[in-house]
Amino acid sequence: MTELYERISTGIDGSHRIRGELIGREAEMGQVATALAAARSGRGGAVFVTGEPGIGKTRLAAEAVAAAAGAGMVTAQGRAGTMGPVVPYRPLVEALLLLSRAGLLPDPDELGRYGPVLTHLLTGTRGTAAGAASPLMVAETVLRLVAVVGRQRGCLLVLDDLHEADAGTLAIVEYLLDNIGPQPALLLLVAGREPCAATELAARARQRGAAAVLDLRPLSRTDVHLLVATELGTAPAEAGPELVHRAVTFGAGIPFLVKELVHDLTGRAPGDERMPSVPAAVADSVRRRAERIGPLGVEFLNMAALFGTRFPLPVLQHATGCDHGELSAILRAGLASCLIVPDASSTQWYAFRHQLAAEALLGDLGPGERAGYARRAARALADLHPGLPGIWCAQAAELHGHTGDTQEAIRLYCEAAGRAMTEGTVERAVALLTRAHRLVDAATAPELHATVLEQLLDAVACSARFDQVPALVAGLEALGGDHEVPAGRRAGLHARLAHIATLRGQPAEALRHLDVARWLLGSRPAPAHAARVDLAAAHVELSRFAPDRLSTAAGFARRAADAAGHADLPAVACEALLMLGQLTWERDEPTAMAHLTRACALAHAHRLPVLRVSAEVYLARIAARHDGLPDRVEQARQEALRMGAAPLAHETGFVLALDQVRRCEFEAARDRIRAGAADAERLGLGRALSLLRLAEAVRCAHQGRRAEMQEALEELAPLIDDAPGVRSMAYGLARAFCSLLEERHDAAEQEFAQALAYDAENPATGEFGKHGVILLLGVLAGRMGRRHHADVAEAGVSGSRWNRQFVGLAHAVLLGREGRSGEATAAARAALEAAELYPMARHLCLRLVAQSAYADGWGAPADWLREAEEYFHGAGLQAVAGACRALLRGMGAPVRQRRTGTDQVPPGLRRFGITVREFEVARLLAERIGNKDIAGLLHISPRTVEKHVASLLQKTGHPNRSAFASAARDLVTGAGATVPV
Structure with a gap:
């Protein structure tokens, strides 16, 4: 592959195009080249080239002919065929005629008694001697002929499509295989992979060492990319990734399919996301191979295509009524034609070799024929699997869609999607509901349409499949006017869209949908409808800029939880309790735990796995705040990713990234943040993206890299107006910490004050220093005392392991000032134990409190400063390292000189x-x-x-x-x- 890339990049014409080289067949072509060289030196041989249709067998043979001709060898080729009457020895005769037209045949007399046989082969005359020639005589004639024409330069004889050759031709080939060794010629024999006399001959020849067999395999993704570029006439980098993806997905690595797909797909308008149509040449190939299996086989494959790329054998056998012997014969023939393959997951399932085969078979069916097949398959499915458990529900929905029974198809899709949600496979639920949404007609079935929209919007909110939103909004608009969908249900749909808009970081859009929902709800709504709208109002309130947004959101969440309880809506109640847990854990951790535990129990009881994992994430976060161990949080996040709950996974990723930053695991945090941000941007998760951009700024700040921090904050700036609370965190977690590491304490004080001011305007749901470092700095500066310490200590968040280091040292400073040096030392020891997980923060704390400890006579300030100076010097944070040295000098302690640099x-x-x-x-x-x-x-x-x-x-x-x-x-x-x- 490296050589091939070099040929692309160093083309003489500078066009970066592949000019005739085989793609992905370098190893095979190398073996052919070795065999050609041996033939030129008088050592003959044979190579069989086998593989499925379209894999490139003939293309490899053509490249071999070109290579032989380029080396000055004589080349001849012929192809067996099935059109018209059978012509004995057809590929051999074609090759001889080609040599004749080129004037390369020797005079018949030069072949002695084999000359008349040659004349007979070329002219078809029936002279007595020639006409009576046995296949053995014909074979010897061909052998002598290639010896003569190749004696000066070597000869390449190519016989293609031998799987369609007559028995006489194969007998001659077998003779040539056994006797070609001493001759200056190479036999290149091309045959399909299906079981036949030619493939048996190839196997026997390989076993006895008479021939090498090159079985061509599908191209790799890289090779497909190169082939796409070749067909487009561009450099690989200029081939569109979407086009390459489709060629890889639908082409199955088969060159013929890839080329036809490229030609089909390049003719489309930009942004056309439809399934690729089946190119005519591909459909033709599939049709011919299917017809060879026979009428029952065609019926079987047509019905199998209704199931998609995989199909269940027992259901098809039941539907077609074939017995075990007939089924075995169909499968053998289907495998031989390379249309189907065994499914790796189960012996009860088979699959089409590529998706285009199923599409081509379906495309040949008329509407009535397709509906008839589908009805038979649906009846068989219901007979064999009563109640349609597991995957059969979705399969039945697909079949009913083919019959034209859209109502039943939609009902079954919705049922299958509901099962998928209870199993925690959110992406599958979205896929099933999307199919249902395409089938439903708002005009004729408005209530059913509303049901599909409700389920699909819930699944979209869980999975972040926001590409579905425009179609869903259009579907909701179709429910307006005179359609018989109650206003309360339409209000619930708008409420769901409001929640999705908050996830996307679109507060204005969220408020618009909420206003419509409230208007539709009226003055005396039913609890079931009110609960959904109140829950959306809580989400929207959190996305607004207002001083009371957290308390107002909590009020809406409580109302939603109460109404959902009365209306028996466990999912809505669970979501409301999750929100209450998040909103109360900062000031009242026991109450937050109670809300989250209740939500977890509800989710377990009603089989709501995504909500259960959400509760487990929040409970794990509370536990991790105390012990500083994030393993449970990461486990819950992985579970959310497995389910496809993208918003939850990405926002939890932000929490874990901050923890890594605090632990000074900066490279791991960088990788997590960048991967998460790229994914959040791709999915349109505006809220999660703003948090991850913030995490990047915090990462740079905690390393004292101001320029990089500023760049990260500039990337955050376009998102910050749609992310309440993030602004205060940007000042408290990023700017102020960076200033502390630069020994710009006045700037840090101002930045923390700005963070507090922003928090007063728009309270943050995340910690930014209010219950930790701000208290310590205030106590050190003399602005805060016992009352402030007590107020902070009462908040649940002050008990987090991160904050305990700051709160504990503030307590130690106050104790020292009160003359209680022993207690101050003990308090400092406990605080520094909590700080062991956070090296940067711990050493910053040592630097901050050392002067006060020295002045009031507690702790070990000189030792602390030496330790901190060593750490900060090693971290390249010279400003704070220099401050530690200056403080040591002021204490009269020895100072390590560091004047290099x-x-x-x-x-x-x-x-x-x-x-x-x-x-x-x-x-x-x-x-x-x-x-x-x-x-x-x-x-x-x-x-x-x-x-x-x-x-x-x-x-x-x-x-x-x-x-x-x-x-x-x-x-x-x-x-x-x-x-x-």
């Missing part, structure tokens, strides 16, 4: 002789920060700053600090976060 200074400044410390000052100077503030940030005296500023101006030749800042800003601020700030 001139590589951190940009080359443009290093050429002026600027030192590392001068560069630290230069970065702040470029930001137009005053000397006093620079001194505070770098923990040096203002006088020292003045000296560094003077040195910078002198070395760079700038007249004043303003001129230096203007000239050097881009250079010094582009150095990245590895340089102290």
